[in-house]
Amino acid sequence: MPTSRLGGSGLRLAYDRRVVADDLTVTVPDRSFTVIIGPNACGKSTLLRALSRLLKPAEGAVLLDGTDIHRRPARAVARTLGLLPQSPIAPDGIGVAELVARGRYPHQGLLRQWSRSDERIVAESMAATGVADLADRLVDELSGGQRQRVWLAMALAQQTPLLLLDEPTTYLDIAHQIEVLDLCARLHEEQGRTLVAVLHDLNHAARYATHLIAMRDGRVVAAGEPRQIVTAALVEEVFGLPCRVIEDPETGTPLVVPAARTRAGTVTR
Structure with missing residues (x-):
């Protein structure tokens, strides 16, 4: 094991x-x-x-x-252990940089306050997720995709x-x-x-x-x-989807190709 x-x-x-x-x-x-x-x-x-x-x-x-x-x-x-939950909700009126900085809160305490290291980690996390240029924006103003990347930056900042x-x-x-x-x-x-x-x-x-x-x-x-485990039989057992599993031409990993369906609704294999 x-x-x-x-x-x-x-x-x-x-x-x-x-x-x-x-x-x-x-x-x-x-x-x-x-x-x-x-x-x-x-x-x-x-x-x-x-x-x-x-x-x-x-x-x-x-x-x-x-x-x-x-x-x-x-x-x-x-x-x-850090977590990016499904559909997280940001506090009203919070800015991007402030939200990402909350990822550093578990590392704060009476004997350890905000430091230059925290500032650097927040900046690196925003750069890694492509939201550095949004630092001064309000989270409420962002698109769904932008908000998702900001939340990921916060999770990364937790380190x-x-x-x-x-x-x-x-x-x-x-x-x-x-x-x-x-x-x-x-x-x-x-x-x-x-x-x-x-x-x-x-x-x-x-x-x-x-x-x-x-x-x-x-x-x-x-x-x-x-x-080892992604096979046509497994996909049909788990998802109920008839398919073929071939090799991904880019990575060599399994690639699931759903079986074609005729206009009458029957499956061709």
């Missing part, structure tokens, strides 16, 4: 009495770019919420560095070894989707960060992930390297 700083065992995840997943066990390999895939309402975002300490399991435990994540102080967790991203390409056009995913890949490859992301696009997941977790109906159907 790969080494892991983050994972969950025997998880029952529920909202009130509605159980989303039961007896769920997952392992996030250390220094991996792990992507969780699956159809809508399969439990992807719920699992990410549990891994990030936002949702306490009804049963089982999420372990961070071998300790139940809910037994660790919130500020200590925030210095180790945690583990970073969780819930649909980080939401609201972005295809060019900016690739930019964000390329940035995530660089964080993983060059800085050794462990990333966990929920993505809807299976081909993006197969191209960028080093480790995939495929879910359906609150359970893990398969987990492993994309080249």
